[in-house]
Amino acid sequence: MKALTWRGVNEVAVEDVPEPTILNDHDAIIEVTLSATCGSDLHLLGGYIPAMRSGDVLGHEFMGTVVEVWPGVRERRVGKRVVVVSFTSCGRCWYCQQGLFSLCDNGNPNPGITEALWGQAIGGCYGYSHAMGGYAGSHARYIRVPYADQGAFPVPDGVSDERALFASDAAPTGWTGADQAGVKAGDTVAVWGAGGVGQMAARAAALMGAERVVVVDRYANRLEQVRTHIGAETLDYSQVDVPAALREMTGGRGPDVCIEAVGMEAHANGVVHLVDQVKQQLRLQTDRPGAVREAIYACRKGGTVFTLGVFGGFVDSFPLGAVMNKALTLRGAQQHGHRYIPEILERMSRDEVRTEHLAPHVMPLEEGPAGYRMFKEKEDGCVRSVFRLDA
Template sequence: MKALCWHGRHDVRVDNVDDPKIEDPRDVIVKITSSGICGSDLHLYNGYMPTMKAGDIIGHEPMGEIVELGNAITKFKKGDRVVVPFTISCGSCFFCQRNLYSLCDESNPNAAQAAEVLGQSPAGLFGFSHMLGGFAGGQAEYLRVPYADVGPIKVPEGIDDDQVVFLSDIFPTGYMAAENCGIEPGDTVAVWGCGPVAQFAIQSAWMLGAGRVIAIDRVPERLELAKSKGRAEVIHFEKENVYEKLMEMTSGRGPDRCIDAVGAESHAAGSVRETVDDLREAAHVPANHPYSLAEAIKCCRKGGTVSVPGVYTDNLNGMPMSAVMNKALTIKSGQTHMQHYMEPLLKRIIDDGFDPSFIITHRAKLEDAPDLYKTFEAREDGCIKVVLKP
């Protein structure tokens, strides 16, 4: 089959690789019909994520048609269309039983390697390094899905791929980010970033009762989407001082809830530190940037909450812990507990008419993926979200 493979920093290629096979009775094989390129895929593309190996198949936002089933799978049949969550979860361990699916104790075969870095291992993830399982990803023609009796959800007839493919990651991720804020009716929610996860965090903040949503970015197309589709007030961080503007907009109190939907590769206007980090990266020494998170902490009102769905791949210098403690802030984060959110959010799509496809700007063949990674990373051609159609 054809699959998009990582070969190093800024080097992804469509290779011919072996077809996946059933390896466990709880596996299924899915023929991929749609697969998104995620913002966190850019961390791989830009060389941020350790324990990647040349030839790794990447991608973690897939859906498609089941073409083969392990003999323990009874909830699906061949031909069923399913969305596959990016987290791999057993469904029965201590954490899965508490709906903390992204913390599964059983799904990462390289748990010891992850524990050396993190203290304990989270769940295995599709297409996202060997530390997190070394599982082949979904930017491919076919995908093996372990624990398929727990992970994928069936897509009802009459719903096209574009409406549901983001249940694989970014819609639940944005929703959990907003839920982690503990939004109370009428709260002001500020969202750093207007990329795909941020757009769903904005939508979800309204669903959870926000009274006001403010979005921060510097990419005109993303700001416009947050304004037009997300009904958010917007701040262009290269044209306005974010802290001063937010204080002005909130009568000096600050936003009640703040969401860092950027993560490791955030930017800061006129920052000397960013210039230093850019020089490091020019020498292929990637540095996780604390700019968005630090600014969210500074801007958040006393006693407020900072939610962090943005992916970080290493330690952070410049984390303002003094502000966290002295302002009595709560910080909540985590990979998304996908299986807890997929069915309820599918219900919102079916019953409430919410259409996540508004985010898509580019649809393409798998063969076009290497060029679209370049486009997406450079924020060119109005690129906000790419969906590949293998």
């Protein structure tokens, strides 16, 4: 079958790969209908995530139809339309029982790499390097889904494929940030990054009762999407001093919750950003933390800063003194989508969560290399490239 694969730094290609087969009793095979690019994919393309191999199939945000199940799969049936959470989790270990699904003890069959990086292994993720399990990704006609009863969710009638697609990763990642950051009624929430995840974090915060939600970015089309489709306020960080503007908007205090949805290749203003770029290119640090730094300085005393953007390793010039002296709570997570996707799909069916605007660029898989170029370079206002596999 045809698949979109990683061939090396900043190089992807469409090539023939073997079709997946059932390996375990809890597996299902999904025929992919739609599969989206994600901002975290750009870290793979840039060579910042270890353990990629030439020929690895990319993609972790997808939906499709069940075409094969094994006897251990009891709740998913052939022919059903499903959306699949990007993280593989068993549903039975201690972490899954606590609702911390991306920390699953059994979801990553290659735990040694992340144990060396972070002290303990986390769950696996489709198409996201051998450090995260070595699973083939979703930019292909078929994909093997382990723990299918836990990770594949039926799409309600009336919810379009284009809307359901983003219940796989962007929406549950945003929900993870807003919920785990403790957003409550009356809060002011600031979100750094107006991509798919940032927009969904902002929408989740509003639905959780935040009185005011402000999204920070520099791309005019994405800020317009936030105002039109999410209903949040916006700040263009290339035009204003963001911490000062947020203090002015909050009576001098700053936001109660700051959510960083940018990740290890954050852009920022000033000399510090240039220093970060040089250090990252020289591998003196693995990640550029510009957005996290700004969120820490902007957050009110006693508030919460939550990192949703993907970080791989080490950062320099981290304002730990501000975290301690301002009595901030600093948290982060990969998405615990298994606990949020049922609610998200229900809200999608009631038109409370709309995501079609994230995917104006839908194309066949054969145009995958061009789709990733458009996405990376923000050509034609591209927020996400989406590949249609059933054409």
